[in-house]
Amino acid sequence: MDVAAVEAILEKYPQVRGNLIGILHEVQNHFHYLPEAELRYISKRTGIPITQIYSIVNFYNRFSLTPKGRNEVCVCLGTACHVNGAEKVLNAIEEKLHIKPGETTDDMRYSLEEVRCIGACSLAPAVVINEETYGQVTPRQVGKLLDKYK
Ligand code: FES
Structure with a gap:
């Protein structure tokens, strides 16, 4: 468990109660998920019941x-x-990464998710990698696009 990382995040939020979602976002960004030990630590440290955090x-x-x-x-x-070919783009990504939506590659390099409208319809078909949005993506572009992310 990484107490120092969690403490560094908690220190940014003197008022924990109104900022729990923001804290959880930061913890997830740091660990790429929400580890149980860290959630239990946040509960103990802040007095927020673990059941509330899990809900x-x-x-x-x-x-x-x-x-x-x-x-x-x-x-x-x-x-x-x-209607602009997102299924084919998804299939190309699945083939390249050998994973389905909801899964993560064994080397922990990529996770794949399906989403429903990200508000960039004029760019359809759209793919978001981390915070970056790519529009008019074609299946042929997928390999190069993914290789940019280490
Ligand atoms: S439907 Fe894909 S961005 Fe709106």
């Missing part, structure tokens, strides 16, 4: 209790992306 974690699908890859690849399968 927040389970409510937001952005949070993950299982380890994620260093790079999160999200393929939009919303209507605009779907």
Whole structure:
């Protein structure tokens, strides 16, 4: 368990109660998921019941209790992306990474997720890798795109 990392995050939030979601986001960004030991530490340290923390974690699908890859690849399968070939883009990514949506590569380099409309319909089909949005993605571009992320 990395107490120092959690403490560094908690120190940024003197008012823990109203900022629990922000804290959990930062913990997830640091570890690429929310480890149980760290959640229990936050509970003990802040006095927020662990059940309350888990109910927040389970409510937001952005949070993950299982380890994620260093790079999160999200393929939009919303209507605009779907009609512009998102399935083929997803298939190309699945073939390249040998994983399905919801899975992580063995080397922890990538996690793959499906999402429904990221608000970039004019760019359809769209793929988001970490914080970066790519538009008009074609299956042929997928290899080069993914190789940019180590
Ligand atoms: S449907 Fe993909 S961005 Fe809107």
